[in-house]
Amino acid sequence: MDEQVTDGALLSAVAQGSSAALEVLYRRHASWLIVRLGRRCADPAVVDEVLQDTFVAVWKGAGKFRGGDDAGAWLWGIAIRRLVDAFRRQPPAAYPLESAEVLGTRESAEDLVLLGVEHGDLAGALHRLSPELRAAVQATVLDGLTTREASRLLGVPAGTIKTRMMRARRVLRKELA
Template sequence: MDADHKFLIAKIAQGDKHALAALYRALERPVYRFIVSRLNDPVEASDILHDVFMDVWRSAGRFEGRSKVQTWIFGIAYRKSIDAMRKRGRLDLTDETPDMVDDGPDQETCLAACQEAEHVRHCLGTLKDDHRTAITLAFYQDMTYCEIAEVAGVPEGTVKTRIFHAKKLLMRCLSGRVERGLT
């Protein structure tokens, strides 16, 4: 798959619009889903998706092939989303984690809750942006922690820590919703 993407990028670098269209069709949906998960605004996400692929068109010649094409494009989308959040004044750059009491959530309750899309959507929305981004890339896009680190421009250890805290907060939120009888 990545070899196909790299072939398309090479063609795009030569000005091939058909290759750009093919790459857009291959990656538009996951990239859009990633952006919208960060911004929660479909209109703004569409504009950023557009800007991402314009950047791909303009800078395909500078792609060195050291990473996957998908990782490179998600990195562009990540940075553009940050710019958008910065403009809104909504960016939280600290890596602090909320205090958590040490009792683990009931996993049976949690298992029931996490099969309900509404619960999962709500609880993802309660996470800080860096936690939500890490979980989204891991579970929507099935990325390795190395790839997530590359997209977000942080060390691998930071990604593991973010995922660890995001997982705990997510499970706590999910079991809490069931225990409070929310549907």
């Protein structure tokens, strides 16, 4: 398969069953996905599992891609959702820092934040945000997308993402104060 083919064209080919197109997508995107996932999860085995799950989801759902040639944001959205799913499958640690020390591993700051997002005060505050504000926070803060990537993912202008983030920060400050 030609390495110069756009990601959008590759995803169309994957949707039609081309494993060669999936292989090209994997070679193009796996390395940066591993790096970004690794920043959010200290366990390389979980990162590998999430990466595999991501490309299985791409294989099964490539026909759902509607973003032209901006496949990176779409792939990252799949990957981060798979990572959150992996965290949900793990039992919540009562004392994450102490349990990490006992096991001889270090949990990343992102691991601790995601635990707070799932189980702490932040979880309730996020759930009380309007769906539009919550989606902006999810895309930019939790998923790590740029404003432009979040804009494309959510189908709204970049300025709207910035405004929603400003409003969300204001609401969360009041909720968590």
